Amino acid sequence: MSEEIKTIGTTSGASDAETGSDENIHTETKEIRVDLTEPEYTERFQTAEYYIKKKVVNAVQVTETGLEAGDYAHLDVTYDEEHQQYMITTWVMRGEGESREAAIEDMRPVVPGEWIVTNPLQQPGDRANNYPVPDETFKKRYEATDEPGRYRAKGKARIIKNPTGKKVVIQAPWGGDQNGDEECYFCAVCDDATLETISKTNRYILSANDFATYELVAGAAETPEQENEKFGEAVIAKAESE
Numbered sequence: 001m002s003e004e005i006k007t008i009g010t011t012s013g014a015s016d017a018e019t020g021s022d023e024n025i026h027t028e029t030k031e032i033r034v035d036l037t038e039p040e041y042t043e044r045f046q047t048a049e050y051y052i053k054k055k056v057v058n059a060v061q062v063t064e065t066g067l068e069a070g071d072y073a074h075l076d077v078t079y080d081e082e083h084q085q086y087m088i089t090t091w092v093m094r095g096e097g098e099s100r101e102a103a104i105e106d107m108r109p110v111v112p113g114e115w116i117v118t119n120p121l122q123q124p125g126d127r128a129n130n131y132p133v134p135d136e137t138f139k140k141r142y143e144a145t146d147e148p149g150r151y152r153a154k155g156k157a158r159i160i161k162n163p164t165g166k167k168v169v170i171q172a173p174w175g176g177d178q179n180g181d182e183e184c185y186f187c188a189v190c191d192d193a194t195l196e197t198i199s200k201t202n203r204y205i206l207s208a209n210d211f212a213t214y215e216l217v218a219g220a221a222e223t224p225e226q227e228n229e230k231f232g233e234a235v236i237a238k239a240e241s242e
Contacts, residue, residue: 034169036203045188051156052154053154053213056120076088077116088108091130092207093122093129093207102126105207129207129210141154172204188202
């Protein structure tokens with residue numbers, strides 16, 4: 001189900017433009033690889049608490065003209081010369097106080113028609129959290145407000161706290177790796193308004209600042225902390241035996 005691996009959060013020798021020239025950037029760490037589609041996680045999600053994403057976010061729909069003009073550079077979009085495609089880097093904030101730092105969560109292609117969503121900052125001075133959402137998905141999960149460029153989220157999911165107590169990496173549903181720290185959350189999207197259908201594949205990591213955009217649904221199932229700890233211990237034990 002999982003294995004301990006070594007990953008690099010930022011590429012060695014990357015330019016300031018690629019890393020954002022932040023003073024405190026996540027670099028090298030050991031992580032456990034987790035598969036959120038496996039049966040044990042499906043079972044956990046089925047009894048996890050329900051959440052609705054209700055915060056208001058900024059969003060802009062990507063156009064080919066805008067990409068060519070560099071209109072989304074401030075949203076961490078750059079052109080990858082090697083692969084000849086536009087890429088967006090998603091940054092998250094981790095830690096508290098003096099140890100709080102920006103970390104690369106993932107990098108993925110961004111294409112015309114998609115929306116770039118920017119979550120509200122969790123704390124003053126945080127680096128912005130920008131990520132792409134396909135047009136069809138965006139229209140299902142967000143609704144316009146009276147303010148131009150501002151949208152109210154309405155996504156639904158079952159969410160559990162990372163039970164391993166370790167840094168983790170998963171194969172993201174949109175392709176490529178996504179990583180999270182010890183304080184991240186695992187999310188399984190609910191596909192209908194009743195919150196009863198859990199997606200088998202649309203499961204991913206939420207950073208602490210992503211999780212802050214969700215609100216607990218009244219009457220949701222409760223998952224005791226001790227159950228989470230036992231599950232995490234089982235994940236680690238399996239990783240160590242493989």
